Amino acid sequence: MTSPDAPALSIVVPAYNEQEVLPEFHRRLASALADLGLAWEVVYVNDGSRDTTLEVMLGLQAADPRVAVVNLSRNFGKEIALTAGLDHARGTDAVVVIDADLQDPPEVIPELVAGWQEGFDVVYARRNTREGETWLKKATAHAFYRFMQRIGGKVQLPPDTGDFRLLSRRALDALLKLREQHRFMKGLFAWIGFPAKAVRYDRAPRAAGTTKWNYWKLWNFSLEGITSFTVAPLKVATYFGLLTAIGAVIYLAQLVVRTVFFGNPVAGYPSLLAVVLFLGGVQMMMLGIIGEYLGRIFNETKQRPLYFTERYLPSRQAS
Ligand code: UDP
Numbered sequence: 001m002t003s004p005d006a007p008a009l010s011i012v013v014p015a016y017n018e019q020e021v022l023p024e025f026h027r028r029l030a031s032a033l034a035d036l037g038l039a040w041e042v043v044y045v046n047d048g049s050r051d052t053t054l055e056v057m058l059g060l061q062a063a064d065p066r067v068a069v070v071n072l073s074r075n076f077g078k079e080i081a082l083t084a085g086l087d088h089a090r091g092t093d094a095v096v097v098i099d100a101d102l103q104d105p106p107e108v109i110p111e112l113v114a115g116w117q118e119g120f121d122v123v124y125a126r127r128n129t130r131e132g133e134t135w136l137k138k139a140t141a142h143a144f145y146r147f148m149q150r151i152g153g154k155v156q157l158p159p160d161t162g163d164f165r166l167l168s169r170r171a172l173d174a175l176l177k178l179r180e181q182h183r184f185m186k187g188l189f190a191w192i193g194f195p196a197k198a199v200r201y202d203r204a205p206r207a208a209g210t211t212k213w214n215y216w217k218l219w220n221f222s223l224e225g226i227t228s229f230t231v232a233p234l235k236v237a238t239y240f241g242l243l244t245a246i247g248a249v250i251y252l253a254q255l256v257v258r259t260v261f262f263g264n265p266v267a268g269y270p271s272l273l274a275v276v277l278f279l280g281g282v283q284m285m286m287l288g289i290i291g292e293y294l295g296r297i298f299n300e301t302k303q304r305p306l307y308f309t310e311r312y313l314p315s316r317q318a319s
C-alpha cells in the first residue's frame with residue numbers, strides 16, 4: 001500500500017446519507033489539521049447512500065487533492081464501511097477513524113496525534129458528555145458498557161468510547177488481519193491490544209441529518225457485540241440446567257418424605273403448568289442463544305468478501 005507520495009496520516013470517514021454535513025465536515029477537518037505539520041489524506045467511504053452523498057464526495061475529491069473516495073457497491077453498514085476505509089487508507093504512520101456527522105469533533109484529532117507522538121499505538125477519544133441524546137439512550141449505552149466490562153474478561157472495552165480513535169500503522173495492520181464477517185469494531189479495536197491512551201472530549205449533538213440508529217438496531221448491535229466478543233451466554237444453559245436439576249432433586253426428596261409420612265394429597269395442577277411453561281420458555285431462549293452463535297458460524301463459513309467497491313479514487317498528493 002505504501003507509495004512514495006503516501007501521506008503520513010489517513011482520516012477514515014464512513015458516511016451514509018450525509019449530504020448535508022459533509023461539506024461542513026470537510027471544512028472543519030481541513031482547518032483542524034492545518035497546523036498539524038503532517039501530510040494527511042481523508043478517505044471518504046460512501047456506504048450506499050440514497051442521497052447525493054457520493055456526488056458531494058466526488059466534488060470534494062475534485063477540489064482537494066487530499067481527498068480519496070471509496071464507493072461501496074451497496075449499503076453494508078457502518079462497521080464494514082469503516083473496514084473498507086481502513087483497507088484503502090494509505091497513511092504510512094497512522095489512521096484516525098471519525099464519524100461524518102460532526103459528533104466527533106475533528107478539532108480533537110491533533111490531540112490524538114499528540115498522544116500517538118508520545119508513543120501510544122491506540123489513542124481513543126473518550127466522551128465526557130453526550131449532548132443532544134435522550135437519557136434513555138445514555139442510560140442504555142451506559143448499561144451496555146458496564147455489562148460488556150463484566151463479561152469481557154481479558155479483553156476490556158474502554159467505557160464511553162465510540163469508534164473515534166487513532167491507530168498507529170502497526171495497530172492498523174494488526175486490525176486488518178481480523179477479517180470476520182461480524183465486525184463489532186469496538187471489540188476488534190480492543191482485541192488487538194497495543195499501548196493505548198484515552199483523550200477526553202465533549203461529544204456534540206449531530207450537526208445535521210438524522211441518526212441511523214433506533215433501539216431495535218441498538219439491541220442487535222449489542223447482541224453482535226456480546227456474541228462476537230464472548231461465548232459466556234452459551235454457558236448460561238449449563239449452570240441454569242444444573243440449578244434446575246438440583247432444585248428438582250431437593251423437591252423430589254421432599255415429596256418422597258411427605259408421601260411416606262403424611263400420605264399423598266393431590267398435587268396442584270397450576271404449579272405443574274407454571275413449571276412446565278417456565279422450563280419450556282427457558283429452553284427456547286437457550287436454543288435462541290445457540291442459534292445466535294450458529295447463525296454467525298454459518299455466515300463466517302461462507303467466507304465471502306466483506307464488501308465490494310464500486311469505485312476507488314485515491315488521494316492525489318500528500319498535502
Ligand atoms: N454510517 C455508515 N453506514 C450505515 C450507517 C451509518 O457508514 O449504514 C455512518 C454515518 O454516516 C456516520 C457514522 O456511520 O458517519 C455514525 O452513524 P450515526 O451518526 O448514524 O450513529 P450514532 O452517532 O448515532 O452512533
Ligand code: MG
Nearest residue numbers: 099101103206
Ligand atoms: Mg452520529
